[in-house]
Amino acid sequence: MGRDLARSSFTRRERQQYRGKVHRCLSALSTMLRDGAFAGDSEATTGLEVELNLVDQRLDPAMRNVAVLDGVDSPELQSELGRWNVELNMPPRPLPGEHGRYLEHHLLDMLAEVEKQAETVGARVMTIGILPTITEEHLVAERMSPSTRYTALNEQILNARGEPVRLDIEGVELDGDPAERLQMDFDSIAPEAACTSLQLHLQVPPDAFAAHWNAAQCVAGVQLAVGANSPFLLGRRLWAETRVPLFLQATDVRSVELRNQGVRPRVWFGERWINSIFELFEENVRYFPGLLPVGGDQDPQTELAAGRVPALDELRLHNGTIWRWNRPIYDVADGVPHLRVENRVLPAGPSVVDMVANAMFFYGLLRVLTDRDQPPLWSQLPFAAAEENFKAAAREGMHATLYWPEEGWVSPDELVLRRLLPMAAEGLAQWGVADAVSRRYLEVIEQRCRARCTGAGWQQRTVDALERRGMDRPDAIRGMLERYLDGMGNNAPVHTWPLPKSVRAR
Template identity: 60%
Template sequence: MGQVVDRTTFSRRDRQRYRIKVQRCLDTLGDLLSSYPFSDTEPMTGVEIEFNLVDPELAPSLNGSDVLDTINSGEWQTELGRWNLELNLPPRPLPGDQWRQLEHELLDLLAGAGAKAGDLRTQLVMIGILPTLDPGHMTAEAISPEDRYEALNDQMLNARGEPIRIDIAGCSPEERVNADFDTIIPEAACTSMQLHLQVSPANFGRYWNAAQCLAGVQLGLGSNSPFLLGSQLWSETRIPLFEQSCDVRTPEFHNQGVRPRVWFGERWIDSVLDLFSENARYFPALMPLTSDVDPATQMRDKGFPDLPELTLHNGTIWRWNRPIYDSTGDTPHVRLENRVLPAGPTTVDMVANALFFYGLLRTLVEADQQLWRSVSFEAARENFQTAAKHGMHAPLYWPGTGWVLPDELALRKLLPLAHEGLARWGVSGAVCDRYLTVLERRCVTRQTGSSWQIDTVAALEARGADRMSALRGMLERYLAHSTANQPVHTWEIPG
């Protein structure tokens, strides 16, 4: 939700007008999808990466605004927490060696930003959840001082009517987080990599369905968030943490089956319009800001509408695979936003995760036997939850194979399919080999960012360190490996 918000309170009339306007936008989008000549141009991709900021003691640093001013680049922006920043990389084509260039550009950007942050005694960390967070950091004062965050916090808490409850159980009874928060600041603990792919509206349904099938595999191979507030919880704890920190339902509404705003979904779709229609039907407005522009009139005059109410509403519903409508530039487009993966551990690992996803999407979408016709939606959702809990040790259901672990599934079936899909996109052979080999070696060693964190903390505790000292020691080693851009499968566990 990156729109400018200049109000923090809303009336009943505001909500009524907004609902009418969202429906007007939805009707206009339906007309646009049936009549506008969307082009099938070179596939465009985009990446957003969220970062944590730490001080010299590796605790969260709340100087995000100062670091942002020092970096002084339009590619960087604030996030909900003062210890967060977000990097938005410019869109780029998928074919050729573009993503090899992206790795180099990202390393250069991080080196430059890191040097400037260092002048403020701050380091940038790419990790799903900062392991040195403690309850004392999770306060209202840690929310970034911008109207949109204040409004979002107020509206979500007003909708819920009681504190945010975080209750996540780990691998043993003593490993558990069960706490109430008077703000939505736990959401700021979740830092991710978001992948965008522009697709034609006619193909969007197939791409979204394929992405839903892959969500469990992505988490199984890419988890990087095992610790929260000192406890070892899920392999990708960011999943339940984000779901709970944005849950505006009371327990009673939850028991009634009211849909959550962080949502995997409940069915396969045929069209991008299916998702936007569900948004309008199921979710009340959080930020009911209306413009004076009539979308149908704008479509007649301009050729296509901006649909600000629909896009703002969509930005307050956090699907793990989210539809995006965008009208920046001379033409409108739709794209798939994949929100499944955590940030980190390294630039090379993130590029490998991205290309594995893009390659598999292409192959699955073009397969004669559509995968989602052979598996229930409930099985895809269960794969997602199981992988979030168990990572590389999660038994996943895959049509034609049955129950299989993520590493075995990737080595036997998915890596060759990803290679084939990238070739169809026009990605160079050298790029395919470099990054898919990273995934292959991760599968062979069975070492993800999450498993390395767990094993390293266990090794440091075995030496006599308490949990928080072990977490700081682990994070110190993590930062050194991550900065060196050494893929996570090569990271050693302390002896």
């Protein structure tokens, strides 16, 4: 969620002063990077956040996050944009040994606690990229969480845009079924609340950050292809990972004319490989005006001169309003500054074991791709190809065709089974992950690829089968979600979830 604000409107002078403070923060960051002021790499430290949907007995969004938050009363649980959203923030933990299994158990325990409280207010918990029972009536400002931060974001994005939020997403033709299309205007950023994601963090030392960010960009398309879980929005079957265009459009401050000029969006893949984390923060400051120009009392240069660690509040707040799919993070823990890669590519769900498997696959790949001898992968993969892989995977999921050095054009399942799974296993071994833990989670990825069944594919096949039995789309979606809750509740990998009879192969 980020920290809340005291107010939602700002003066021109405040915006000017905020820009100056952001530049002072950027200069302080440069000094800290030069002087080696950051935590080292003695142990791999990871973090995980997952956004949850609350649903009522009809599996519609349940506007009860405040009651759930009050009942659980845990610092690990926070509100999110929609009144039907909450977010779980797992505490940082090391990666080696059995910690992957501990993460799975902790997630299951926290979900059970949230579910128990949700039941007291007539709700259930669902981990899914986009809740397909959301309707236009839910995506209004009145259904946003009561937070000044969200009110301010809504006002600032709409003011900068100068017109309603336009969703225009053309779906993908699938097995001869024509592509469906969504075109709709909204008077708030509430459609962004339909996106619920899994966010993976990895703390890295400054001199290794660029390699880790570049590697994360390289594998983003593969992550989406094998982890897609968001095929339906407002009754339409659109992309395998509809979160990608939805998030872009729901937070877009650009008018049509600015888009035509090539002005960059705030939901951004990026445009080049980097050599330092500083380049990402510098791009943020150069290209994007402040959305929430809230300045603090601390001067970062004064803090550095006094031998103290600056919070860089303005720079961090600014960074929090630029939604890169792999975001740079500056943070301070126990008085020591550190840097993290925040991977924001994946949707929530389907099950906890699926999410932990996605995380372990990602961490294993990053270790190998950043440790192997030269030349690095990103020297062989054009940045434009990595971005196109990301877009193709979002559109078509497991049915996309991706480009990979030494492989050429290849299907995601073939690429993972032949090249990337052995690399991920090697990387997890280098991290010191226990063999049994590595096998447990990478086998989930392997079998998902062999079955060519992601969460998105399972949702599409199930709805398709129920429609061919005579159900209309809304009833077929509810029937699918009832089955989805069973698989999720059993913590079974999605490739093992049963399908209705007479399902066409996808």
